[in-house]
Amino acid sequence: MKAIVEYTDYRKFIQDYYDERKRDSALTWREFAQKAGFASAIFLKYVCEGKKNLSISAAGSVADAMGLVGFERTYFVLMVMYAHAKGDEAKMAAFEKCCALARAHKVRVLGSEEFDYYRSWKNPLIRELAPHMPGAMPSEMARACRPKISTAEVAETLDFLEDANLLKKDQEGNYVQTDKSISMGSVEAVPLAARDLQRQMGELAVRAINFPLAERSMSGVVLGLTQESYERVKKELLECRRRIIAIATESNKTQRVYRLNLQLFPLSEDLDVANDALKNKEERNDKKRV
Known part of the structure; x- marks a missing residue:
């Protein structure tokens, strides 16, 4: 057992x-x-x-x-x-x-490292940043972060990433990623933490609206969709994400660390249900009038 x-x-x-x-x-x-x-x-x-x-x-x-x-x-x-x-x-x-x-x-x-990783937006940021700043001290990495975080937070994050085997040091003492991607795992609490990370990243996106236009790309559209077209759009977004990851991994060089949010969420209730309720209400009113 x-x-x-x-x-x-x-x-x-x-x-x-x-x-x-x-x-x-x-x-x-x-x-x-x-x-x-x-x-x-x-x-x-x-x-x-x-x-x-x-x-x-x-x-x-x-x-x-x-x-x-x-x-x-x-x-x-x-x-x-x-x-x-x-x-x-x-x-x-x-x-x-x-x-x-x-x-x-x-x-x-089981799953504790994955859970802890998704608890803070600082973990994926430092995991991407550290390997591309060879020889940098935590204080120098902290100054490169946006929004700013403290030297102590960077040092703590680096220690966690090493303990969780998400970063390691090479022979020159520089950080390298142990894997290109991270699996969410099957423990129920891990997706809960991942949802919290998405919330944190959403809050960072709101703050990023104030960045110069040359440094950000934000757009959106309000759509009327059927369930079938929603599934097609969702599939298209997944394929777009796959292609973007392929572009990002073509080169081993990183100039800046970016966060890309792909969000598709409802702004209304199911209109078929709402219209059926409206129709039933009208039929009941007609019966009352008769």
Whole structure:
């Protein structure tokens, strides 16, 4: 069975624990439930199947039934709290607690580096900037950033990127990227952090409106689309992004670091639904008049 810090889904952890114990000692769901203090023999089976939820108050009893102690017991309870968290901020806060607990015990949570990477716009900026400023000190990199960030923030970001194996130093002591691109990963909290990064980048775009026209390119159009045409436009944007990345990677030289936002979002509700509601309202009024 995998280490507990390789899980973020408590249901999956319970299921894997049960499957392993069933192979080794013929554990039954009834025995497992009784050991955890549940009257229903199949409650934990339903929990693993997503039919029932394990309450935070009962998480400790289940952890005890699985023989978890110390930080592993606490980590299991935090996984249950993470599952109960409502909204992006609460989810990210619960995941951060899991990561902090793991770091305190010198272990790594699966997806924690990706999660931390997407938490701040400074990480992708420095990851692109540092390899193209050979020999530069953090203070010199800080002065090259726009908007400005402190020397301490650059140094902290560089340390994180090295620890996460997103940057490394070559034989001359210059930074190089370990990979050309970064995968978002499959841990649920990582896309949540990525959405927060998109929000941060959107805020930077608003501030960039004041840049000289020669240094920025901003345009937009309001469109009326069907669902089919929306899917076609979205596909076209993905293809455009792929071509732009190809252009950017043609040369190993970088003169400036840019952020490109591709955004397509609704400014109205579904008009078919709205018109159907309007039509139904008119029909009801006609009946009343009759």
